[in-house]
Amino acid sequence: MPTLLTLRGFKFFFYANEHEPKHIHILKDECFAKVDLETLSVLKNTFKPKDLKFVLEVIKEHKLEFIRSWNDYFKG
Numbered sequence: 001m002p003t004l005l006t007l008r009g010f011k012f013f014f015y016a017n018e019h020e021p022k023h024i025h026i027l028k029d030e031c032f033a034k035v036d037l038e039t040l041s042v043l044k045n046t047f048k049p050k051d052l053k054f055v056l057e058v059i060k061e062h063k064l065e066f067i068r069s070w071n072d073y074f075k076g
Contacts, residue, residue, distance in 0.1 A: 004066055022038060023037055024066055038067075040056060
């Protein structure tokens with residue numbers, strides 16, 4: 001389970017056996033989300049709106065890095 005970033009208690013990662021479309025999982029305490037990396041669409045979410053907004057801002061800021069990591073891990 002490669003972890004790409006840990007920030008303010010939020011863990012951004014993907015599983016070793018992932019599938020398309022490219023997406024990222026986010027976990028903090030009991031809450032989680034799954035976000036499409038290409039479109040930033042929220043696929044699953046249990047975060048409060050404020051936390052989800054923060055998560056999406058972080059993904060937007062690190063999008064190219066996360067996609068590069070996905071490509072390197074799964075196609076490398």
